[in-house]
Amino acid sequence: MGLHPKGFDLSLDRIGRLMDRLDNPHLHLPPVIHIAGTNGKGSTSAFCRALLEEAGLACHVHTSPHLVRWHERFRLGGRGGSRLVDDDTLADALDRVADANRGEHITVFELLTATMFVLFAEHPADVAVIEVGLGGRFDATNIIQRPATSLIMPIALDHTAWLGDKVELVAAEKAGIIKPGCPVVIGAQMQDAARDVLVETAERLECPTSVYGQDFVAFPDQGRFVYQDGDVLFDLAMPRLLGRHQLANAAAAIAAVRSAGFDIGHGAADRAMQSVQWPARMQRLSRGALVDLAPANSEIWLDGGHNPAAGQAIAEELAARNEIDDRPVFMIAGMIDTKDQTNFFRQFAGLVKRVFTVPVPQTEASVPNDELAVKANEAGLPAEPIHSVANALRLLADNQETDDLSPRILICGSLYLAGAVLKENGTVPE
Known part of the structure; x- marks a missing residue:
């Protein structure tokens, strides 16, 4: 933090240059679920992890910002469940990334994103859940070329100095993580204008697309949580994360995991609703x-x-x-x-x-x-x-x-x- 800028400087040039020097670890990841949005990214990442781990899969997770310790941004998957990266592993990866950067101008988030790519490439896992830092189009995580699924959560006005002062402009920035031909899941949107931008982008890029309220839904029913899409109907325990909005977040996670090609059965989904954890959200x-x-x-x-x-x-x-x-x-x-x-x-x-x-x-x-x-x-x-x-x-x-x-x-x-x-x-x- 003392050596590099704290602010935002949205660009893919610096992270791309750094990836080249590190032998492009972002090209050697397991299948990626890439998550953007104004609200709900962290909770939905937690739901994705719970779903995948309850199905017996090893899952890496990248989120930001951290709450107390930098380690929280890097969760490494394993057969016995995931764990936060340990001190020695994190310090070694940071050192190598810093050496490769050669003291050139770069932001802290870009260095941390590069570190994430190094860690996730070097530790085997079945899937990686990667949360966007800010925006989407020029976010450092967006050098991911072929995500298994791009998931876009609710969009609202935030960071207007960087993303625009109209929800359509913000949506266009978030839609930047959508890649040609790759599956897209669009979570519950509060404003039609945002959803329209996301759907139009996905259609233009010829992406298989699932939209909340159209292709999948979620609702409470007699103390239970019901998820339904075109293929499955799940009657699940209510999510451990509180708030009606968490039903939509959980539904988006189920749709994204399924869209990415992972077969999550009813039992795993039910257990995930009860085991999911995400601090500082109610x-x-x-x-x-x-x-x-x-x-x-x-x-x-x-x-x-x-x-x-x-x-x-x-x-x-x-x-x-x-x-x-x-x-x-x-x-x-x-x-x-x-x-x-x-x-x-x-x-x-x-x-x-x-x-x-x-x-x-x-x-x-x-x-x-x-x-x-x-x-x-x-x-x-x-x-x-x-x-x-x-x-x-x-x-x-x-x-x-x-x-x-x-x-x-x-x-x-x-x-x-x-x-x-x-x-x-x-x-x-x-």
Whole structure:
């Protein structure tokens, strides 16, 4: 991080040059499921991994960003299940990539992407699930030439400085991962304009295409999760990942894995719904140093969602929980300055009793907590700037009356904040 630019510099030239010097490891991968989209990429990657591993397959997984440790970006598949890369293996691969780069201009993400290709090429596996970093067309992962499936998850406005300020422009950038003749799965899209761009691109490139709501569907039924496409009907356990949006994510993963040519039976799919794990996406924190600071019997949720579409999904899940168990809802939020803070907060109007705004640790892009409180106020939420998550939890505990209902507390607004919370709480991803 000290040697290379932290920002975005979307191009395939530098990564292509580096791949040549490393003997093109990206050409020696197992079949790849390549995932782009604004929301749901990480959760869907986790569903893909669970499906493939429950079917007995060795699965590499690349995701970004990491929450606590860089190792989280590189999960190496094996017959006994996948594992995060170990220190020595990661350090060796990074050294070789850095040597091959010869000190030339390159971004941190490009170096890490090259490292991913080296690791995945050198360790045998049946399949690799690779998540796009930003956009698609010029993302460093997009030197993949013939993906087994290109999967595009819901598209919304985010990173507008790089991807455009209209959903059609963002969709066109994400559609850049679609390759001629290669299968495409299009997940649930909130806007017809985005779906139309994706479908038109896939048709122009003559790709076999499966579209959510048309070629495959998912819905809850009497406490179960039903997935259906043109060939199978699965009656499955509800996904372990919470939120109605996770049904669509799980369905997209099933469609993508099947589209990539992997025969996932009913039993494997059912087990996958119960074993899937993905931290900081409606993750219940039930123990840890921060949890101990909260009011007794609090229900504490952590979510790294940071744009209005993610906010809507989180708010819907909280509202559904309040219908079952009505508690006062408090939010502890930190956000960075590239996000639409006011419209994120607006999703929670009428649901959240009070917002405590906090700085996001270890990033210069953090919105000052007093400025973030103003954004929450603009969205109709009472807000108060607080120095830290720990202080906000202490304040809630100090003001808790004996006969008060135990609160439902949401910590949200940034993956950077989520990572800091998991680290301070002592519950880092494994």
